[in-house]
Amino acid sequence: MNRRTKIAAVAVALLLTAGAAGAATASAPGEDRGGAPREAAALTGAAWLDRDPATRQSVHFSFDAHLAWADRRDPLAATGTFRYAHTVGDETYTAVVEVDCLATGGPSATVTGIVTETNLPGLERKRVGVSVFDDGKRDRLGYSWLASSPLEDEVPPCNAAAPFERTRRGGGDFRVLPWVYEDAAR
Structure with a gap:
């Protein structure tokens, strides 16, 4: 050769x-x-909000929300939970929320769900919503009860206030997997 x-x-x-x-x-x-x-979307992680210690308040959120690839066209098929705890003085109010909708885009996510466990009278079986902005450094968060009471107003699925509060410095490890709506093979 x-x-x-x-x-x-x-x-x-x-x-x-x-x-x-x-x-x-x-x-x-x-x-x-x-x-x-593969997942079509996800929101995971936890953080403390940046509150003035003089108010004797602390707020903690954690997320474990997922949208399966097979359900990528239906954010209402999301599963998982999120939790929050708000301490004011000597009282701590907590809630466990079963996810009923998850929508993500870029570094932002909005998740809603029905409260399944709480120590706040009247909150159980109510829908609440939270939004997150994952900037990789100091994340932001917003919640549906900013302007109204979750005890009185019905929150539609996948709705929350814009992420207006910052997490503590050095805190906030939210991770947003941007929503994949269409087939990757397209």
Whole structure:
């Protein structure tokens, strides 16, 4: 075999090997590169809000909300929970919320859900909403009860106030997975 033929044969073999490796690592729609189910959207993490210590208030939120790839066109199919605790002086009010809607876009997320556990009379079975802005440094958060009482006003799914409060310095590890509405293969 002459030198040109050998070089061409080696080049073709390398291309075939690279193509096979690429095909082996390519993921199908709805799967990550490892073949695990992929999420269409998610909001996870926790943070304390930046409140003046002189007011003797502290507010903590944590999120574990997910939208499966199979449900990517229906944010109302989101699952998970979020929790919050608000301490004022010696009283702490808590709630566990079952997620009923999750919409994310870029570093922002809005999640709503129905309160399933609380120590605040009248709040159980009410829908509340929270928004998050994940800037990677000092996140922001907003909640539906900014201008109205969740005890009196019905919050529609996927609605909350803009993220107007900042997390504590050095705090806020919210992670937003931007919503994938369409097939990646498109």
